[in-house]
Amino acid sequence: MLCAGWLVTWLPEMNENDSSGAHPGLEPNSTAQPAAGSLRTAASALLYATDIWATDLGAAASAQPNGNCKVSEKPATIRVLAASEVLAAFKSLSSSDKRVTTIRPADNASVARARSWPPQKLSLALQGGGTFAAFTWGVLERLLEEPDCRFEAISGASAGALNAAIVACGLVEGGRERARKRLAQFWQLMVQEASFRSLMLLGGFSPAGSSVAFGATLRSGGFDPLDLDPLRQTLARHINFPALRHSSCPKLLIAATRVRDGGLRMFRNQDITADVLLASSRPPLPHCAVDIEGEAYWDGGYAANPPLIGLIGASEAADVLVVQAVPSRDGYVPITMAAIDRRLDQITANSALNAEIAAIEWARRASPASASPRICRIAAEDEIDGLAQRSAVDLGHSFITHLHRSGRNAADRWLRQTPPGSPGQQQKAAAAAIAQPALA
Secondary structure: OOOOOEOEEEHHHEEOOOOOOOOOOOOOOOOOOOOEEOOOOHHHHHHHHHHHHHOOOOOEEEEOOOOOEEEOOOHHHEEEOOHHHHHHHHHHHHOOOOOOOOOOOOOHHHHHHHHOOOOOEEEEEEOOOHHHHHHHHHHHHHHHOOOOOEEEEEEEEOHHHHHHHHHHHHHHHHHHHHHHHHHHHHHHHHHHHOOHHHHHHHOOOOHHHHHHHHHHHHHHOOOOOOOOHHHHHHHHHHOOHHHHHOOOOOEEEEEEEEOOOOOEEEEOHHHOOHHHHHHHOOOOOOOOOEEEOOEEEEEHHHOOOOOOHHHHHHOOOOEEEEEEOOOOOOOOOOOOHHHHHHHHHHHHHHHHHHHHHHHHHHHHHHOOOOOOOEEEEEEHHHOOOOHHHOOOOOOOHHHHHHHHHHHHHHHHHHHHOOOOOOHHHHHHHHHHHHHOOOOO
């Protein structure tokens, strides 16, 4: 349960962070904010930010180890975090080396780009979700057909991380056409093989569902989940890892979850290897954790699916597009074990993203007079009826083709829409906000 009240921190734990921004209409502060308190974990920070966004600001409260709240007994030693300080705390906690990423103020050129449509510079946040990520393949393919739209930074988790790395290396090797071809080859291989290993590579398993569906296979010794070499070989065939470190490559932020403390680590271009991508797509069962520099990692979707606040911190683009592959809505209450497990997977996959969006929205409302990237979203569930009832381990040709085609069509409509932020679009957004929460 979320803990109501103001987000607070003890003054003795203060450190320096910088300002941040997000969401349509929210712009970064032009100067760094001083002394933001360090929060216990990135997850708890996001939960508190979600709580503040969803409730009225009230009496100050302090977080206890058991997750409960009580009125502080030392009111003189606590302070309320500003919106920019909350986002700065998230960035410092999610950074692998604790460095703070500065969000640059918008200049005249970026404002001019923000008024152009389709966007000339775009950053992408690609969600994972097993075979549902074929929808993202379609979105990327259509975006690559826009000659004036350049990818500035790309974040991803699980299968979203694979899509990000594949398109990035393709752009370095041979431009847009090479990137499109690499994506198509990878997904065609996944469909043609339709194997257990293909599903492992896409991270399309949950702890309960995979143990139920594949328990007999694992017990028979027909498959060794500890053998990652074939998966590394597949990645090596489709991703040129040295190309990811080339100066012309888009900035990459690949999420993985530390097993030790559940924290987020974001791997940048220079650190991305086959093991990093495998770590980003490793649900706990039936897989082993992936060891990187003595640290064990699981699926990045548990900590950030995909990284959004970190992406905004690393991006100079005027527009950020979130591609949401996993459905968040379902009109049916599951009653079978398989259906319950499927729905839990969907809720888990979207919880981190929803928390980051809530924190960004809260910061936007707290600092409405700033300038930062517009955040847009393309969601697979808005294009495919009944997607929540489908399985993220379905590698059937017709299903993958449907996902891919739906992604292309959705991206095409997005590119041809009324530019976000224009009077007509603002009126539509206001009407939609009355019907449902923004980006929910």
